[in-house]
Amino acid sequence: MSTPIAYQKCIVCGATFDIHAVLASCERCGNLLDVAYDWSRAALPAKIADCGRADATVDGGLCRVSGVWRFGALAPFAPVECRATIGEGHTQLRPAPRVAEYVGLKKIYLQYEGLNPSGSFKDNGMAGAFTHAAMTGATTVACASTGNTSASMAAFAAAVGGKTRAIIFIGDGKIAYGKLSQALDYGATTLLIKGDFDDAMARVREVCAAQKIYLVNSVNPFRLEGQKTIMYRVLEGLNWQIPDWVVCPGGNLGNSSAFGKAFSELYELGLIKKMPRLAVINSTGAPTLTNLVNERGLRWNDGKVDDAIIERYYGELDAKNERAHTVASAIEINRPVNLKKCLRALARTGGVARAVSDQQIMDAKAWAGREGLGCEPASAASVAGAKMLVEQGVIDRDATVACVLTGHQLKDPHATVAYQSYDEEKLRESYGDYGITTNRFGNKPVAVANDLGQIIDAIRQRGLV
Numbered sequence: 001m002s003t004p005i006a007y008q009k010c011i012v013c014g015a016t017f018d019i020h021a022v023l024a025s026c027e028r029c030g031n032l033l034d035v036a037y038d039w040s041r042a043a044l045p046a047k048i049a050d051c052g053r054a055d056a057t058v059d060g061g062l063c064r065v066s067g068v069w070r071f072g073a074l075a076p077f078a079p080v081e082c083r084a085t086i087g088e089g090h091t092q093l094r095p096a097p098r099v100a101e102y103v104g105l106k107k108i109y110l111q112y113e114g115l116n117p118s119g120s121f122k123d124n125g126m127a128g129a130f131t132h133a134a135m136t137g138a139t140t141v142a143c144a145s146t147g148n149t150s151a152s153m154a155a156f157a158a159a160v161g162g163k164t165r166a167i168i169f170i171g172d173g174k175i176a177y178g179k180l181s182q183a184l185d186y187g188a189t190t191l192l193i194k195g196d197f198d199d200a201m202a203r204v205r206e207v208c209a210a211q212k213i214y215l216v217n218s219v220n221p222f223r224l225e226g227q228k229t230i231m232y233r234v235l236e237g238l239n240w241q242i243p244d245w246v247v248c249p250g251g252n253l254g255n256s257s258a259f260g261k262a263f264s265e266l267y268e269l270g271l272i273k274k275m276p277r278l279a280v281i282n283s284t285g286a287p288t289l290t291n292l293v294n295e296r297g298l299r300w301n302d303g304k305v306d307d308a309i310i311e312r313y314y315g316e317l318d319a320k321n322e323r324a325h326t327v328a329s330a331i332e333i334n335r336p337v338n339l340k341k342c343l344r345a346l347a348r349t350g351g352v353a354r355a356v357s358d359q360q361i362m363d364a365k366a367w368a369g370r371e372g373l374g375c376e377p378a379s380a381a382s383v384a385g386a387k388m389l390v391e392q393g394v395i396d397r398d399a400t401v402a403c404v405l406t407g408h409q410l411k412d413p414h415a416t417v418a419y420q421s422y423d424e425e426k427l428r429e430s431y432g433d434y435g436i437t438t439n440r441f442g443n444k445p446v447a448v449a450n451d452l453g454q455i456i457d458a459i460r461q462r463g464l465v
């Protein structure tokens with residue numbers, strides 16, 4: 001029997017599994033799985049600039065609808081008729097001169113994933129996961145979520161799943177309103193678990209294993225196949241030049257893992273000659289990756305990750321009952337499920353990890369906003385992280401840097417309005433426990449009488465006429 005073109009493979013022990021198997025981890029050693037390919041049997045583009053130009057006659061025009069499936073040649077795990085899409089991935093890379101000045105770079109690019117149908121990059125991944133779900137005949141899907149995974153899953157279940165039923169596990173009180181509203185609107189069964197994201201994640205894994213429900217969290221390797229395309233679009237936006245750095249927020253570390261896989265594959269296939277370096281940015285309120293890498297020396301080490309370091313760290317968190325706590329709710333995660341894959345990505349790209357404060361995140365977010373690119377707090381960790389790395393001399397002032405803005409501003413308008421408009425006393429009252437005490441880049445609305453003269457005065461005082 002010939003080897004299949006696509007299969008699943010454990011990142012640590014190398015065990016392989018059928019592409020149709022529904023697994024949340026390696027059956028032999030419990031580690032994460034990759035989608036792996038026999039590239040010699042794939043129909044690959046001849047050069048990088050041909051990527052993303054899938055032949056519309058092959059897949060019935062789907063590649064025009066989907067910014068994921070137009071790169072389908074680089075994720076050849078599914079028959080074309082199984083490919084799921086809600087029109088994801090029509091996102092853009094934008095130069096951001098004001099942000100560049102703030103960060104201390106000559107130029108910077110922002111990859112705006114808020115443009116996805118459900119408002120976050122998660123749609124790229126769900127295109128992959130729902131495609132695999134269709135291949136396996138799954139009819140019920142579930143996820144734990146800080147909000148965006150659930151919004152995306154619920155949208156896909158409603159739009160492409162037909163009779164697919166969706167179950168969401170959310171930490172009670174731990175979700176931004178924009179995201180909760182989406183889950184409810186799209187008709188998903190939404191369970192508010194007493195606990196936080198890490199609790200919800202542990203429970204959903206147990207429930208999915210016990211009830212044979214299809215899990216779409218980023219432990220699902222097919223999610224990451226979809227998210228690879230974010231990097232293809234960054235390269236495309238740079239006219240297929242390779243940036244020096246890609247900076248992204250780190251929560252469950254699926255995105256950083258997917259980016260590392262995307263670049264590793266392109267490199268191995270000879271489609272790119274140089275690897276960008278990856279910078280993964282935590283909030284100081286959820287700094288697991290940064291602490292493990294920078295303080296405890298945890299490394300990929302060719303797959304021989306020192307599990308004892310990780311267990312000791314989690315043991316210490318439990319002993320202190322320390323919970324993730326950050327205004328950047330999408331990265332409010334202390335036990336990132338893709339930790340080892342992210343370590344691999346850092347090793348392969350010469351990457352770094354950093355943690356930025358919630359104050360730095362909200363300041364950076366205000367600058368992204370001034371570019372007309374509204375993002376939610378977690379997304380701005382990438383901009384704040386780029387600034388930190390420039391200040392530390394890690395990123396060169398002349399470097400080409402792409403920051404991923406992972407989610408749309410309207411996901412969490414509360415945080416934005418508070419930062420932009422509150423006086424500092426009120427800001428400290430409501431966001432002080434996140435360490436947010438000033439809003440020097442705020443843009444307060446101006447209260448003015450319903451009076452023509454006073455309105456013109458107010459405009460004139462601001463030098464607008």
Ligand SMILES: *Cc1c(COP(=O)(O)O)cnc(C)c1O
Binds near residue numbers: 122148249406
């Ligand atoms: C999910 C999410 C993240 C974190 O991504 P990971 O892949 O879990 O590291 C960051 N920002 C936003 C807006 C998200 O929705």
Ligand SMILES: [Zn+2]
Binds near residue numbers: 010011015027028030
């Ligand atoms: Zn294994």
